[in-house]
Amino acid sequence: MTKSARRADPAGARPEDAWLVEVARTAGVDAGGVPVELLGDYLRLLTDAAVTGRRPRRGELDAVGALGRHAAEQGVSAGRVVRLYLSAARRFWRELPHLDRSTDSETVRAAADAVLHVVDTAVATLAEGYVVARRELVRREETLRRELVDDLLRGDSDLGGLVERAEPFGLDLARVHQVALAAPSRRLPDTDAAISALERVIFDRLGDRDVLVATKEGLLVVIAPADALPVDRSTGDGGSVRNLGRMMHAELDRLARGRPWQVAVGRPHPGLYGIARSYEEAREALATARRLHTDSPVIDTHDLLIYRVLLRDQPAMVDLVRAVLTPLSRARGGAGPLLGTLSEYFASGEVATEAARRLHVSVRTVTYRLDRIRTLSGYDPTDPRDRFTLHAAVLGARALDWPRQPLPT
Structure with a gap:
């Protein structure tokens, strides 16, 4: 029997050891149907440890780590693949033939120590390989997700x-x-x-x-x-x-x-x-x-659609603000208080009492400021014919951050 032929067996067992095949099969059932191929040569390592006390070589442990990575890539949960290995070890020890005939407690104790060492190192290596693969899968998925999102948001990629x-x-x-x-x-x-x-x-x-x-x-x-x-x-x-x-x-x-x-x-x-x-x-x-x-x-x-319209033609918006609102700068205290009054007046549905409440001033103050706006700008906030122009200019001034910032030239 060649080495490659022995490895073809899903349990990693020699053909003459049919009981190992059964151990692998029942362990797979215990783990919820996990493929027994994920055991690799694990049962052979347990056998060598129980019979000769041999511990796994570095290359053999690397193969177990590769099986852990393979389990992660297949989508098998970490809990199920670890259960596969532990269940296989438990069933292996229970069915181990030469221990049934042994009456030497030292022999049994030595075999148990060797087997538990293999279980300990193999499961740890398996879990480490699994974690590494899952981390790589998450990074790969995150990269694919980010690239997909970038292309979706750009909107100019191949549809298919x-x-x-x-x-x-x-x-x-x-x-x-x-x-x-x-x-x-x-x-x-x-x-x-x-x-x-x-x-x-x-x-x-x-x-x-x-x-x-x-x-x-x-x-x-x-x-x-x-x-x-x-x-x-x-x-x-x-x-x-x-x-x-x-x-x-x-x-x-x-x-x-x-x-x-x-x-x-x-x-x-x-x-x-x-x-x-x-x-x-x-x-x-x-x-x-x-x-x-x-x-x-x-x-x-x-709520911002009107600003999108205004900002798309900034020169026209600047002209509107300059023509309609910059005369308010001649008021005592500048254009700020008058512009704030206009903004709240329109936001309150052109109700002076509500605008006064929002501004924390008297109604008399609001009506006085509206009169000053009419005098300085020539536009009457209470006149339906002027209302739209004034409101558009106020929105434009807000978008341009005027008068806090100077108007663009």
Whole structure:
């Protein structure tokens, strides 16, 4: 019998040792159907130890470590593969033929010590190989996930290739998805805790299909199906934007690092290019919120659509602010108080009493400032014909951070 022929046996046993084959088979059953090929030459090592006291060589232990890596690559759990080895050792010792005929306690004790040494070193080496392989698999999966997310957010990759790459992650690109971005207050030294927290809550609510959580340029990225989110009948979009953002922020706010977090969610769009479009909306929303000095924890892209329109033609917006609002700089105290009054006046539905309450001033002060605005600018905040121009100019000034910053030339 050649060495290669002996290794072909799933239990690593010699053909004349049929009982070892049965030991391997029953150990595999005990471990929940783990392939007995993962035992390799383990039973032969136990036999040599029991009969001659020989300890495993380095090369033999390396082969056991390779079997641990192979088990991880096959998706066998660590607990099951360790149970396979322990069950095989227990059944091996119980069925060991020459011990049944031995009456020498020293012989039995020496055999037990040698066998336990093999079990100890083999299982430790097996577990070490398993851990190394799992670590490599996680790193490889993380790299593939990050590359997939980058290509999905860029939106210019090969569609067929992306569909094939997305399938192992459970992502159906035919569904309607939306992208959420979470920005920490400062760069995190380690994002693993934040990713784990998000995965825990999102997978619990939405399941692990059609959801990807990753990082990109210092931001946490979540790609989620819009139709899997809970419905909020108070919002026109079914609440998917606000609900996803609130869910993410509530979980991230529990973390010790990164607070205060700010979350922006793009609108739902269908198909592959819809993911890239939703991402651009979320990224632009975060950038706009920073320009506006908005401290809202969850940013709804619907609320910032007007700023997207204004910012796309910045020269026209600068002209509007300069023509309509810069005359307010001649007021005592500058344009700031008058501009703040206008902003709250429009935000309160043009109700002077509500604007006064928000500003913590009297109603008389609000009406006086509105009169000053009409006198200095020539536009009347209470006149429907001037209201739109003034409101657009106020929004433009906020986007340009005027008067805190000078207008671009």
